[in-house]
Amino acid sequence: AQRVTQPEKLLSVFKGAPVELKCNYSYSGSPELFWYVQYSRQRLQLLLRHISRESIKGFTADLNKGETSFHLKKPFAQEEDSAMYYCALRPVGGNKLVFGAGTILRVKS
Amino acid sequence: KAGVTQTPRYLIKTRGQQVTLSCSPISGHRSVSWYQQTPGQGLQFLFEYFSETQRNKGNFPGRFSGRQFSNSRSEMNVSTLELGDSALYLCASSWETGTGHTVTEAFFGQGTRLTVV
Numbered sequence: 001a002q003r004v005t006q007p008e009k010l011l012s013v014f015k016g017a018p019v020e021l022k023c024n025y026s027y028s029g030s031p032e033l034f035w036y037v038q039y040s041r042q043r044l045q046l047l048l049r050h051i052s053r054e055s056i057k058g059f060t061a062d063l064n065k066g067e068t069s070f071h072l073k074k075p076f077a078q079e080e081d082s083a084m085y086y087c088a089l090r091p092v093g094g095n096k097l098v099f100g101a102g103t104i105l106r107v108k109s
Numbered sequence: 110k111a112g113v114t115q116t117p118r119y120l121i122k123t124r125g126q127q128v129t130l131s132c133s134p135i136s137g138h139r140s141v142s143w144y145q146q147t148p149g150q151g152l153q154f155l156f157e158y159f160s161e162t163q164r165n166k167g168n169f170p171g172r173f174s175g176r177q178f179s180n181s182r183s184e185m186n187v188s189t190l191e192l193g194d195s196a197l198y199l200c201a202s203s204w205e206t207g208t209g210h211t212v213t214e215a216f217f218g219q220g221t222r223l224t225v226v
């Protein structure tokens with residue numbers, strides 16, 4: 001089965017607080033994992049890709065194959081981080097993406 | 110470089126009608142995928158095309174179909190529209206090598222908002 005679980009529909013934090021958006025996946029092989037972000041009235045865009053191991057806008061995500069997790073973290077949240085975040089996996093072979101339900105991140109001032 | 114372009118941006122159709130949505134991928138991208146986004150079901154994969162061939166298909170009824178042209182542009186068609194087909198339909202393109210090893214992430218269009226009344 002190919003499944004991505006994001007347990008939180010909404011995560012509300014204060015500006016400057018740490019953020020962790022959870023993502024767990026189910027896949028029998030070795031998928032590629034992504035975090036996509038959708039800001040208000042903008043198109044869905046890539047935030048992070050696990051194979052690149054970059055930090056984008058202060059966000060990082062580490063793939064934990066033992067726990068089948070790919071949590072997104074940022075040490076200090078900013079108001080401009082408020083958006084919908086989707087975790088997604090791409091199975092081997094092709095370009096199909098399996099998305100989680102998404103988590104709305106709301107950063108309060 | 111122009112992004113993924115979807116037309117039209119908005120559509121209102123009546124139950125029972127059919128609709129065709131269009132997607133122009135980023136130049137050089139031969140892989141095109143389609144997704145349905147609804148508040149209740151989230152983002153669900155419809156189908157994926159590479160070099161005019163359907164490579165993957167999601168769990169949607171046969172009323173949903175698609176195709177890809179030699180210039181990589183893609184269309185999806187929904188026949189006998191139902192109220193539940195109201196959604197944002199997203200198209201995404203990726204650059205891929207000829208061996209099938211995908212090397213870029215998916216770039217998304219702004220979507221076509223379909224409303225069925």
